[in-house]
Amino acid sequence: MSRILQSASERQADTHPLTWRLHDDESPVLFDEYRDKGGYAAVTKALTEHTYESLTEEVKTANLRGRGGAGFSAGMKWSLTVKGEDKPRGYVVCNADEMEPGTFKDRLLMEQQPHLLIEGMILAGFANRSKQGYIFLRGEYHLAAAAIQRALADARADGWLGANVRDSGWDFDIALHTGAGRYICGEETALINSLEGKRANPRSKPPFPGQSGAWGLPTVVNNVETLCNVPGIVNHGADWFQALSGDLSDDGGTKLYGVSGKVNKPGLWELPMGTTGREILDRAGGMRDGLTLKSWLPGGGSTGFLLPEHLDLALDFDTIGNTGSRMGTGLLTVVADNQSMVSLTRNLEEFFARESCGWCTPCRDGLPWSVKLLRALEAGEGEAGDIALLEQMASDLGPGKTFCAHAPGAAMPLASAIHYFRGEFERGVAHPQGKAHADPIPVGSV
Amino acid sequence: MNPTVDSSSTIASDAFVLDPADREAMLEERSHYPYPQAASIEALKIVQRRHGHVPDGAIPAIAETLGLKVADVEGVATFYSLIFRQPVGRHVILICDSSSCFLTDYEALRDAIGEHLGIGMGQTTADGRFTLLPVCCLGACDRGPAILIGEDLHGPVTPDQVPRLLEGYA
Numbered sequence: 001m002s003r004i005l006q007s008a009s010e011r012q013a014d015t016h017p018l019t020w021r022l023h024d025d026e027s028p029v030l031f032d033e034y035r036d037k038g039g040y041a042a043v044t045k046a047l048t049e050h051t052y053e054s055l056t057e058e059v060k061t062a063n064l065r066g067r068g069g070a071g072f073s074a075g076m077k078w079s080l081t082v083k084g085e086d087k088p089r090g091y092v093v094c095n096a097d098e099m100e101p102g103t104f105k106d107r108l109l110m111e112q113q114p115h116l117l118i119e120g121m122i123l124a125g126f127a128n129r130s131k132q133g134y135i136f137l138r139g140e141y142h143l144a145a146a147a148i149q150r151a152l153a154d155a156r157a158d159g160w161l162g163a164n165v166r167d168s169g170w171d172f173d174i175a176l177h178t179g180a181g182r183y184i185c186g187e188e189t190a191l192i193n194s195l196e197g198k199r200a201n202p203r204s205k206p207p208f209p210g211q212s213g214a215w216g217l218p219t220v221v222n223n224v225e226t227l228c229n230v231p232g233i234v235n236h237g238a239d240w241f242q243a244l245s246g247d248l249s250d251d252g253g254t255k256l257y258g259v260s261g262k263v264n265k266p267g268l269w270e271l272p273m274g275t276t277g278r279e280i281l282d283r284a285g286g287m288r289d290g291l292t293l294k295s296w297l298p299g300g301g302s303t304g305f306l307l308p309e310h311l312d313l314a315l316d317f318d319t320i321g322n323t324g325s326r327m328g329t330g331l332l333t334v335v336a337d338n339q340s341m342v343s344l345t346r347n348l349e350e351f352f353a354r355e356s357c358g359w360c361t362p363c364r365d366g367l368p369w370s371v372k373l374l375r376a377l378e379a380g381e382g383e384a385g386d387i388a389l390l391e392q393m394a395s396d397l398g399p400g401k402t403f404c405a406h407a408p409g410a411a412m413p414l415a416s417a418i419h420y421f422r423g424e425f426e427r428g429v430a431h432p433q434g435k436a437h438a439d440p441i442p443v444g445s446v
Numbered sequence: 447m448n449p450t451v452d453s454s455s456t457i458a459s460d461a462f463v464l465d466p467a468d469r470e471a472m473l474e475e476r477s478h479y480p481y482p483q484a485a486s487i488e489a490l491k492i493v494q495r496r497h498g499h500v501p502d503g504a505i506p507a508i509a510e511t512l513g514l515k516v517a518d519v520e521g522v523a524t525f526y527s528l529i530f531r532q533p534v535g536r537h538v539i540l541i542c543d544s545s546s547c548f549l550t551d552y553e554a555l556r557d558a559i560g561e562h563l564g565i566g567m568g569q570t571t572a573d574g575r576f577t578l579l580p581v582c583c584l585g586a587c588d589r590g591p592a593i594l595i596g597e598d599l600h601g602p603v604t605p606d607q608v609p610r611l612l613e614g615y616a
């Protein structure tokens with residue numbers, strides 16, 4: 001039950017490809033209405049006018065970047081999928097395991113317009129010569145599960161899924177797979193293990209899923225919002241997609257932005273890619289209760305904190321990336337001036353420590369250790385070397401030290417909180433002149 | 447985090463009998479995948495829907511039904527946070543404790559629920575009505591602090607709304 005806070009009159013088909021069909025009363029767009037409003041036309045176009053290569057090329061030219069947070073070009077990912085007449089057909093998997101703290105956008109798309117996702121998946125399946133699609137949905141999204149199940153049945157009944165899709169001679173179907181908890185399932189190789197019915201530990205790369213993914217076959221994993229952008233690109237072309245963001249960003253398209261935290265109107269808006277944080281925060285009605293903004297996360301718990309002075313930057317992958325943070329999911333979490341950054345960082349690191357799958361040592365042992373140090377600082381009982389130790393840990397948890405991006409994600413808010421708010425951390429040190437930890441803390445004691 | 451066990455409600459594992467309808471549902475799930483192991487998580491959820499949790503005896507029963515190793519099924523059962531390997535209350539309350547709900551005072555809500563029910567995180571009320579567990583970001587950040595009771599999402603919930611809200615769950 002996420003909310004889009006733009007009225008239907010603002011959301012027009014040519015400017016709001018993701019949300020223009022949504023109803024103000026939040027009821028789902030069902031099959032007949034979706035079809036009446038141009039739904040599945042992109043599938044017809046792909047089946048009659050495209051080859052799998054030309055469809056991949058179109059999405060690549062559009063520069064559709066992954067909306068799950070990594071920002072990798074979807075078309076590039078598709079072009080790297082092993083496929084061809086002489087190759088086995090694999091899978092397209094929708095990553096609908098939305099659990100990134102502060103992120104509630106895919107819920108909206110699935111609860112209120114599941115056919116757009118299904119249409120995008122059919123197109124992804126066609127472009128990648130996949131034989132089967134799976135929607136990996138987190139187990140807690142009960143309303144989305146029901147909406148997707150109904151939509152799959154309706155689409156199948158009208159010939160858009162199953163054997164010989166719309167008399168094209170091409171077979172493709174989609175099944176819903178619901179999860180049973182654990183944030184790590186959102187990591188694409190852990191997701192594949194979970195889909196296979198295994199513990200959700202990440203896999204070493206290479207091989208990449210496009211080479212060897214689910215059950216050893218070529219597998220494409222794309223986020224919900226990413227896939228929902230594909231029908232528009234196929235219908236209107238790469239140039240149209242690029243023009244949606246105009247001069248605001250080199251990244252094409254629109255973005256489902258959002259705000260949560262102590263603002264007057266938390267919610268979601270579909271806006272051109274590259275819209276500034278300030279405009280989005282303005283749409284959220286600013287801070288509530290007379291509070292002022294102290295800091296913000298641009299796109300989830302695994303992105304780095306930014307300051308009010310960063311609000312005028314374009315919210316796109318490269319611009320926010322240049323600050324040292326990441327755009328991530330593009331849903332802002334705002335922090336008020338009366339909030340302790342040490343406490344908030346402790347909360348975030350508790351999350352990452354609990355959700356670590358335990359596969360890699362720096363993550364499994366390092367994250368609980370960081371929580372212990374942060375708790376001490378929060379209680380004003382930190383030791384002289386604790387801040388330096390946390391900075392060292394943020395570095396040691398960084399990219400390349402672990403199989404997946406979980407620990408590097410955890411390191412981002414930690415490193416940036418200390419960078420921008422060092423004074424708050426220093427105030428948590430009980431004996432600034434005291435001796436630093438002489439010996440490493442035994443891991444078993446954490 | 448595991449729910450506290452009330453010894454009187456411990457299920458005798460060797461007495462477990464897999465319901466024929468559940469067995470059929472598992473075999474149907476198996477047909478959605480190229481290999482039966484993929485159905486193991488759904489099989490655990492099928493058992494849990496009927497029994498509230500996954501009794502010990504269900505693990506070998508699932509393994510036998512799907513043709514899997516017992517250890518593989520147990521490995522999955524102990525990995526996922528929404529698979530309960532101990533008895534839980536009739537209604538499981540999942541409290542989001544992630545950053546957006548933290549910033550909108552979930553701790554006050556957690557304490558209010560805990561005080562009202564007389565239990566802490568990971569515990570079950572003596573009457574077997576509620577179990578209280580944390581959950582990672584519910585994806586309802588615009589409605590924080592948010593909680594999930596069974597399949598019902600609620601938010602934002604203020605501490606004073608807790609007694610009335612919980613009354614709705616018998």
